[in-house]
Amino acid sequence: MNSMIQTVDLTKKFNDFVANDHINLDVKEQEIKCIVGENGAGKSTMMNMLYGLLQPTSGKILIRGKEVTLNSPVDAIANGIGMVHQHFKLVPSLTVYENILLGAEITQKKGGMKTPFIDQKEEIKRVEKLIQENHLELNATDKIEDISVGGRQRVEILKMLYRNVDILILDEPTAVLTPQEVDELIATLKNLKEQGKTIIVITHKLREVMELADSITVIKQGKVVGNVLKKDTSERELAQMMVGRDVVLTVNNERKQQIESEIMYKAENLTTVNDYGKEVVSDMSFEVHKGEILGIAGVEGNGQSELVKLMTGLMESTKGTVFFDGKDITNWWPEKLRKAGIGIIPEDRYAQGLCREMTVSDNCIAGYHGEKDVCKHGLFNKKTINAKRDKYIKEFDIRLGDVNGNIGNLSGGNAQKVIIARELSANPKLLIACQPTRGVDIGSIEFIHKQILKFRDAGNTVILISSELSEIMSLSDRVIVMYKGKISGEVSPKEVSMAAMGLLMAGIGKEEQDHEKER
Amino acid sequence: MKKKDSIIKGIVNSVLPVILAFAFGAIIIAAIGESPLETYGVLIRKSLLTEKGFMNTLHYASPLILTGLAIAITFKANLYNMGVEGQMLLGGFFAGITGAYLNISNPFISKLICFLVAIICGMLFALIPAILKAKCNVNEMVVTLMLNYAVSKTLEFLTTGVFKDKSAGYVATPTIKEDVMFKRFGASRMTMFFVIAMIILVIMYFVMKKSKLGYEITAIGKNPEFAEATGMNVGKKIIIMMLISGALSGIAGAGWMLSDQFKYTLTFSANPGLGWDGMLIALLGGHSPIGILIAAIFYAALKTGSDSINMYTAVPKEIVAIIQGMIILFLAVKFIGDKTSVFGRFKKAKKEDA
Numbered sequence: 095m096n097s098m099i100q101t102v103d104l105t106k107k108f109n110d111f112v113a114n115d116h117i118n119l120d121v122k123e124q125e126i127k128c129i130v131g132e133n134g135a136g137k138s139t140m141m142n143m144l145y146g147l148l149q150p151t152s153g154k155i156l157i158r159g160k161e162v163t164l165n166s167p168v169d170a171i172a173n174g175i176g177m178v179h180q181h182f183k184l185v186p187s188l189t190v191y192e193n194i195l196l197g198a199e200i201t202q203k204k205g206g207m208k209t210p211f212i213d214q215k216e217e218i219k220r221v222e223k224l225i226q227e228n229h230l231e232l233n234a235t236d237k238i239e240d241i242s243v244g245g246r247q248r249v250e251i252l253k254m255l256y257r258n259v260d261i262l263i264l265d266e267p268t269a270v271l272t273p274q275e276v277d278e279l280i281a282t283l284k285n286l287k288e289q290g291k292t293i294i295v296i297t298h299k300l301r302e303v304m305e306l307a308d309s310i311t312v313i314k315q316g317k318v319v320g321n322v323l324k325k326d327t328s329e330r331e332l333a334q335m336m337v338g339r340d341v342v343l344t345v346n347n348e349r350k351q352q353i354e355s356e357i358m359y360k361a362e363n364l365t366t367v368n369d370y371g372k373e374v375v376s377d378m379s380f381e382v383h384k385g386e387i388l389g390i391a392g393v394e395g396n397g398q399s400e401l402v403k404l405m406t407g408l409m410e411s412t413k414g415t416v417f418f419d420g421k422d423i424t425n426w427w428p429e430k431l432r433k434a435g436i437g438i439i440p441e442d443r444y445a446q447g448l449c450r451e452m453t454v455s456d457n458c459i460a461g462y463h464g465e466k467d468v469c470k471h472g473l474f475n476k477k478t479i480n481a482k483r484d485k486y487i488k489e490f491d492i493r494l495g496d497v498n499g500n501i502g503n504l505s506g507g508n509a510q511k512v513i514i515a516r517e518l519s520a521n522p523k524l525l526i527a528c529q530p531t532r533g534v535d536i537g538s539i540e541f542i543h544k545q546i547l548k549f550r551d552a553g554n555t556v557i558l559i560s561s562e563l564s565e566i567m568s569l570s571d572r573v574i575v576m577y578k579g580k581i582s583g584e585v586s587p588k589e590v591s592m593a594a595m596g597l598l599m600a601g602i603g604k605e606e607q608d609h610e611k612e613r
Numbered sequence: 614m615k616k617k618d619s620i621i622k623g624i625v626n627s628v629l630p631v632i633l634a635f636a637f638g639a640i641i642i643a644a645i646g647e648s649p650l651e652t653y654g655v656l657i658r659k660s661l662l663t664e665k666g667f668m669n670t671l672h673y674a675s676p677l678i679l680t681g682l683a684i685a686i687t688f689k690a691n692l693y694n695m696g697v698e699g700q701m702l703l704g705g706f707f708a709g710i711t712g713a714y715l716n717i718s719n720p721f722i723s724k725l726i727c728f729l730v731a732i733i734c735g736m737l738f739a740l741i742p743a744i745l746k747a748k749c750n751v752n753e754m755v756v757t758l759m760l761n762y763a764v765s766k767t768l769e770f771l772t773t774g775v776f777k778d779k780s781a782g783y784v785a786t787p788t789i790k791e792d793v794m795f796k797r798f799g800a801s802r803m804t805m806f807f808v809i810a811m812i813i814l815v816i817m818y819f820v821m822k823k824s825k826l827g828y829e830i831t832a833i834g835k836n837p838e839f840a841e842a843t844g845m846n847v848g849k850k851i852i853i854m855m856l857i858s859g860a861l862s863g864i865a866g867a868g869w870m871l872s873d874q875f876k877y878t879l880t881f882s883a884n885p886g887l888g889w890d891g892m893l894i895a896l897l898g899g900h901s902p903i904g905i906l907i908a909a910i911f912y913a914a915l916k917t918g919s920d921s922i923n924m925y926t927a928v929p930k931e932i933v934a935i936i937q938g939m940i941i942l943f944l945a946v947k948f949i950g951d952k953t954s955v956f957g958r959f960k961k962a963k964k965e966d967a
Contacts, residue, residue, distance in 0.1 A: 406842070407844075408841065408842055427844060427846065428841070428842055428843065428844040429843075429844025429845070429846070430844075431844075432844055438842075440842055445836070445838045445839065445842075446838055446839055446841075446842035446843075447839070447842070448839065449832055449835050449836045449839045449840075450835075450836070451835045451836070452831065452832065452835060456828065456831075460832070460839070460843040461842075461843035461844050463825055463828055463829075463843075464825060469825050472824050472825050472826060473819065473823055473824050473825070474823050474824065474825065474828065476823070
């Protein structure tokens with residue numbers, strides 16, 4: 095088969111950070127190619143280059159063997175490449191056909207002359223024909239706001255098909271879909287393939303990959319680590335390729351004292367739904383003992399973010415209770431949680447942890463700005479706040495250009511250190527650390543890991559949520575793995591193999607694993 | 614360095630519209646055959662450089678400072694209280710009614726009661742959109758905007774009916790008792806109300822720049838998710854901010870009534886209205902208390918100066934309205950963005966062309 099789209103040594107650098115490192119991709123005509131990899135592996139960067147949203151630092155993109163330069167999505171569409179984004183770009187108050195033809199409206203013609211009026215009849219006719227040709231379940235005159243999420247995705251696909259693309263890129267298409275809708279999508283995509291389209295799907299859900307793909311490319315840390323055909327591989331092998339890693343972290347995790355029997359944190363049947371009404375955390379129950387680090391692992395998008403939001407008071411549970419230190423803290427506000435002795439390192443540091451446009455010292459007191467030492471009778475004491483900031487800078491080795499400047503000027507690692515300094519200096523009993531080292535340089539990673547261990551060694555409790563498996567494995571005393579909002583297994587990091595972890599992360603539980611061994 | 618940069622940008626963004634508006638005004642003055650320099654000279658001399666003129670300017674600035682603050686405290690948190698005008702009218706009206714009917718001989722206590730009535734009116738009226746916003750997430754901009762018309766028409770009804778002063782030859786409420794009104798300083802129109810406005814300005818400076826509440830307002834305005842994640846009860850803060858805004862509007866109304874108006878007439882707040890002017894002032898002043906003070910004085914100077922233009926030159930006083938309109942128009946243009954530098958933008962444009 096001929097190559098439809100090829101990349102040769104495609105490289106993208108953001109300053110010093112190499113997001114894509116000499117990627118060689120080869121997608122054949124009329125095949126479904128799945129690109130798998132962890133978040134931050136560089137999948138989206140690569141696709142954005144193929145769709146003209148980003149320009150490569152070096153390397154070439156070839157379409158049907160001819161080199162192309164893609165400066166914008168317009169170029170990409172002209173070259174027959176269409177993309178369906180994870181977050182739909184539709185106008186909810188307009189109908190299906192209006193959305194599809196947005197920017198390409200058909201105008202009425204009177205006696206060979208163009209008029210500025212839209213020919214709605216013709217538009218509906220064309221869109222209906224398109225829907226029929228592709229065997230999609232859609233009504234051209236429905237409003238977007240009235241149709242399901244799966245339907246909206248079909249509209250996005252149609253938008254691209256109307257523009258006659260041959261290559262369709264889908265970014266995490268199943269992230270927002272229900273299982274039934276996922277099945278429908280798979281059927282739709284296979285049908286499109288039959289019609290002669292080439293499809294590239296970015297995902298990290300291995301089951302869907304096995305159902306969908308003809309060939310699979312695994313990307314890790316900006317590099318291609320494997321190119322396999324579906325018929326030659328298994329879910330197990332893919333999981334290993336995705337999570338297997340060579341970076342060995344050097345922190346020394348030797349326990350100095352025993353884990354106490356006292357239960358510090360306990361969740362019972364915790365359940366919640368997301369904005370789309372889909373259950374994203376289902377019946378999760380776990381306990382954390384005093385002086386223990388509990389790691390929560392899992393491929394991203396399996397409910398970890400929502401679990402963290404539940405635990406940190408940013409989302410309400412629909413069911414279940416949470417106990418901390420003997421108190422029922424279900425659905426408490428973040429303010430109350432911090433007062434009760436819970437330190438929070440949030441998942442997205444610039445969304446929930448820091449305010450870029452506020453100064454370093456303002457950020458140093460966030461969440462604790464009502465404490466007596468900085469705020470008396472509602473007025474701040476600038477001196478103590480600045481002293482606090484200087485103390486954090488010294489103790490946590492925060493490197494910054496201008497102490498009076500905004501926090502947005504700090505590098506990722508140093509900004510993260512501000513959060514860690516702030517949360518740990520409040521002397522909490524429990525630390526909920528979510529992706530504490532995401533996007534942080536190696537030096538800072540080690541420093542942050544040491545701080546977390548030091549905190550634990552002082553007899554405190556930590557819940558660590560991370561998609562970095564090595565981080566979970568080297569820091570945790572006990573690990574639970576999440577899959578589709580549920581716990582798929584609990585393991586001891588010293589005893590479990592990477593392969594077994596990979597399976598748990600792919601949703602294949604312990605019993606099933608044993609079962610398979612017996613066979 | 615960065616901080617200096619942002620201050621300069623802020624000043625440019627506020628001063629440039631004013632300069633452009635005056636330049637535009639100059640063209641019109643020249644077109645009707647008068648000298649722009651002379652006209653502007655009169656404007657500035659009579660409003661800022663004579664003692665009486667300057668004190669009059671400060672007098673007109675007093676309610677504007679307060680309505681400006683009332684707008685700024687909510688706008689800073691990305692909460693749009695467009696109802697300052699209505700809250701101010703309501704406060705002024707009931708302060709006037711209280712001042713006319715109250716029978717207390719102590720002038721201090723009677724003034725105090727008038728102000729308290731106005732504050733309560735302003736706060737209660739701001740509470741409606743605040744609760745709707747905080748509890749049901751109803752867009753506060755629409756509610757506050759519409760309530761302005763509701764209050765203005767209701768007050769018109771009350772003035773022409775229940776509270777009409779039968780002895781007056783036109784539509785007005787009864788005149789406030791002489792001793793309840795503020796005494797004027799010398800020959801100017803300035804009263805104690807300016808001092809009160811300044812005291813409140815200082816208090817608001819501390820609230821906005823140094824207090825826990827001010828910190829939270831800034832955080833909510835800049836990153837609501839961060840504000841919530843760090844434990845601020847955003848809904849509660851919205852109500853508090855709206856109450857403060859309503860109280861400030863009420864004080865503005867009461868002060869304007871007790872220092873200038875004597876009675877509620879249908880032109881109490883003039884045109885376009887003290888609340889709307891406050892919005893312009895808050896924007897000109899970049900939502901900072903000091904900026905608001907400067908902007909309010911500048912704006913009041915235009916007002917006092919416009920009468921002098923009428924008297925001493927052949928230019929109609931409406932030229933000032935044109936300048937004000939132009940300022941609003943040019944304010945809507947953000948000349949320098951928060952993040953882009955002027956030259957950076959040009960460079961980018963060049964690159965795109967290539």
